[in-house]
Amino acid sequence: MVPFFKWLGKIIGRSGDMAAGYSLKPGDPGYEEQRALTSQLDKNLKILTDIFRLCDDLIIREIIIGRGKQQVRAAIIYLDPLINYSQLQQSLMRSLLAVEELPRPGISADWLLKKVLGNGSVSEEEKWVEVSDGINRGAVCLLLEGLNKALLVKTREKTSRPVGQPVTETVFRGPSDAFVEDVRTNLALLRKRLPTSRLAVEDLEVGEITKTKIKLVYLKGYVIDGLVAEIKERLRRIKIDGIVGSGQVEELIEDCPYSPFSTCEATERPDKLAANILEGRAALVFDNTPFALLMPVTLAAQIQSPQDYYERYWYSSFIRLLRWVSLLIALLGPSLYIAVITFHHELLPTSLLMSIIIAREGIPLPAFAEALLMELIFEVLREAGLRLPRAFGQTISIVGAIVIGQTAVNAGLASPAMVIVVSLTAIATFTIPSPSMANSIRILRFPLMVFAASFGLIGLLLAASVLTSHLCSLRSFGVPFLSPLAPLTFSDLKDTLIRAPSWKMRLRPRLTGYADPQRQNAGIKPRPPVVKGKTSVKRRGKK
Amino acid sequence: MLDRGRISSVQLLLLLIIVDAATAFLFGPTAAIQLAGRDSWLSVSVIASAFGLAVALVCIALARRFSQQVFTAYLPQILGKIPGKILAAAYAAVFIHYTAVILNQGSTFIHVAFLRDTPPMILDIIAILAVIYAVYLGIEVIARQNEIVWPVWILSLVVIFILAAKEINPHNLKPFLENGIMPVLKGGLLICPFRGEVFILLMLFPYLNQKQEAIKTAGYFLLAQTVVPALIAATIVGVFGDVVPAALAFPAYNLARYISVAQFLERIQVLIVVMWMAGVIIKATVFFHSAAVAAASTLGLKNYQVTVLPIAVAVVAISKVFYGTHLQLTDFLFKIWPYYGFAVELLIPAVILLIAIIRKKGGKNKP
Known part of the structure; x- marks a missing residue:
């Protein structure tokens, strides 16, 4: 069977x-x-109407090609919302109706393809599966009497918005185009940046119903061989009815599904995607969602922002360090405060401690409950700000934060120090460039707070130790998640804690780029032009 | 092999240093100073490291003969099936016991130093949860975690050196060798079993990805462990003299309490203790991992993770029953351990190496 x-x-x-x-x-x-198509037009049309009997937006138009005795009956079938009328008119109807004389041996698909149809993308199909699939995807189907094939002409109406600005990843200086919901546009944005035939684009399809188009892109020779095969294998395992966003695919192909950290990175910036592909990573570009998925990804990569490479390296290094510190503040801020206030008063200088204790005097809640309350209020505000129509969003969340913060202090629910800690944590969280990383940090803050409230700094240490173990065990497509730090790769630190100048970045990151380690020549550091008789000549001579 | 992880020689070096030092500089100096006085820096460095060198050489020589197996797995090949299994079981027990002692050192220290109302057993239990998780994940993860923890841990020591430097009185270290060499030797013997914990190499060697680097790694390790403890002991004596620290439970902790910069950076000992405890967790994790692997290989199990929970219970129980108080712990560390440690760390491996050489077991001089 x-x-x-x-x-x-x-x-x-x-x-x-x-x-x-x-x-x-x-x-x-x-x-x-x-079944396969028959050569009788009426029978074919009957089958087709039967297949699409639930779809009232299917349009069938019968026409006659040729004149006099030679004339042949034909039918044009399409799904109304999906096609582009002007293309249909101009290239298809007009050319078909303009046919005067049919060839001697009778009409053939080959003749139509070569002589009549001026469209770029035409295919001939013999099976109903392919035909109905094509119509569903916005092709115009042409059936002819006496021909057991259907011609599918792609005249797809563009339903995507034009290329816009990135919403989640903004930079100060740098390109500001972003991916859109159309995979062809997305690939165009990428191809424009990497105009080489080494840029491999592999067609994949996921979802029995949605048949979501996914393009696996990478640079041949730059990417590690096993990676592409592994990604394809993982995608092949997905048997699902539908994929509507890249987040679903991300969860279905991850290395460690239970981890709070995501091991693929979603990005809507083509420049970021191109730069990462140049480092030997692979990416999935999706139809119907503006977020492409990058893999493998490390913690350090999620701290990098494209802006780092567009600004001067001194400033970028400073910002990079600042971001690492923010990461720690975002993760540990409230729990450190709780631990110090509950267990280790002596850590604070006396005057600061006095003012905090005085401010806390009327507060009915213990520090932990206070922190939990304020953190939850903040998260609610943030979420509300996100859900609200864009016009209100920011205003309301800021006003809400100030009003609630202010009144909470005045009403004696929270101490000013607590409000400072919570808002500092919140702001620090927003400095993390990757939204999914920021979300993981947000979640992890709460268990850390529980440990800090129960055992003070020691509890915090143990919780942090478990977290470190987890992070160390995490892998993203075989690359350790903490990779340039642990295991330590000394040469990759140049782009981890700081951002070294571009002329120093001779090698690609070791774990993703070892297929072709060298990125640029040595010694491309710019130097002033040589003038005779000046000291620079001497320096050059020595070399 | 039960754990398929691979670690590099740098990772091994960092692991060995933390394994050796994480608890030694808390408990060691008091005993050394009691016996060796102001020359204690010599006993914690040179004397102890000489012992460490002997242990490391024996262990590496033995491990090289069976470079793909852990100690407990090849014991039956050397000694014959039944005596080998018995000794392997004994060593599994030794590792479990070491884990318990290490954990207890950590919890005792926290209990005595600042969390006085929290029973040490509670601290043991929450600490072992963190340890268990890391052990489940395997040696590779432990080595990587150590790479994250190590800078934090060493930073705490550096901070103490820098901030306590202005309190050091070099005259406290003079005269040199006033009472001859004997007190220094005696003090060193007490520290030897701490340094001898490098015998964990017997269990870590197979994971090393470049086996020929083992000797070099051990060399660097001993170099580091000659300098750092000497510095700690010298700083303690330099700051407190040789009378006061002999009466202090944890002179290194008192050193941390001594820090005061610009009336702002003071009383930061808690932060420093937390950094130290990060090291203790790693140390306990390494020994726990070895205990789990040893037990599993002795019992012939397919994976070592099965043994983790029973061992965790045993560790907490041993820690509670045998070393319930600080006194019981120091009694063990300085009255029993010098003999016991000498036996399990040096004597038994040396005898087994001898037997292996005589019976011509294992590959000869393979890298």
């Missing part, structure tokens, strides 16, 4: 195991699709 279904699966163009689950009876949706 099983080989039969596998064979059937091959016939209907689906994967064998899905078809093995059920067998189609006459009348089932999809039953007709198993």
